[in-house]
Amino acid sequence: MSPLVRSFVAHFGEMGSRWGINRTVGQIYALIYVSSRALHADEIAEQLEFSRSNVSMGLKELQAWRLVRLRHQAGDRREYFDAPADAWEVFRTLAEERRRREIEPTLTMLRNALMEEAGSEEDRVAQERMRDMHDLIEMLTTWFDDVQRMDAKTLAQLMRMGSKVQKLLEVASKVTSLGSAKQAAE
Amino acid sequence: MSPLVRSFVAHFGEMGSRWGINRTVGQIYALIYVSSRALHADEIAEQLEFSRSNVSMGLKELQAWRLVRLRHQAGDRREYFDAPADAWEVFRTLAEERRRREIEPTLTMLRNALMEEAGSEEDRVAQERMRDMHDLIEMLTTWFDDVQRMDAKTLAQLMRMGSKVQKLLEVASKVTSLGSAKQAAE
DNA sequence: ATGAATTTTCAGTAATTACTGAAAGTTCTG
């Protein structure tokens, strides 16, 4: 492993452990991500100096996260793994998985809590806070769904605009049916 | 603690441990967040059945994340803690802290790696992947900065629009100087 | 200053999580 790859892999190990992902899994992913070709488990074990079984478990987890893909090479029985190179795709996958694993269960818990009859003033306040949290999460995820549905071009355009979109919205509101009366008043 | 609060606290404990945050810290935060008034460390220790010192450490960490605020009550020497109730503010704080702790160091690492001379074809490919990742992260954070600078009204409007913003952008591009030639061609 | 009330630190221990090697399982080839 070159020093370049080594530092990338090490950094991802550290970062992985700050997220729920464990260090070795982060390193395995990093190695596959920067690699120009698909790798098989023995190569990974050798390069990172992990046991073969550790690599096996790590790959299983990365597959569960859909961050790596299983590949087969003609005339070779071993399983090879590579990772999508498109960073935006990776980001999207991560977002989807986190949503499924963390966001959805949280929303379910909050909804259940909000269905309960508040037994006290304390509970009433608690429910109020939970409702705010629920509504924010729902808004953010709905919005993110919409963003995902946009094509890459629109998205890039929107991002490039940044806060200038504010101006655009102001203008837009003046030409929509709702805005026209307001425009006349101004 | 009512069953309502108990389940909220328990859930946050679980979720905390999936993020880098440890379980007890998650529970302490959850308790403070849903509470109608500021709490002091002994109350928290008693309610969650943690040792006083564990609570002390947890509060220190939550303060470092800027998720709780230290308060003083007149005529009481103890330190009370509460949490901002506005969910959007909480989200923003979390995003800022994660950025400082995780995103910025990652960008630094990537920039350093990209300054290095690639010593091999393998390194060249690795740098290419790192550049993609760097550019995506930078785009997302720049964009997020812009979003943060928007006022709440614009933001809500933008979110409510969701993917309909695509139509708006199409229209906008036709009335800008750059878009006018394109429009003529169509 | 004294000491009571409170918070923090930290060394030791408990609990959890990660990792390994050996064994079992699977898949393919001849």
Add this chain to the structure above:
DNA sequence: CAGAACTTTCAGTAATTACTGAAAATTCAT
């Protein structure tokens, strides 16, 4: 279908992380 090539599982152990209680430090009132 034997056995070679490869992957997975899992019980045991190592490493890490979390938690506690005792002691030290801080803060404040008198």
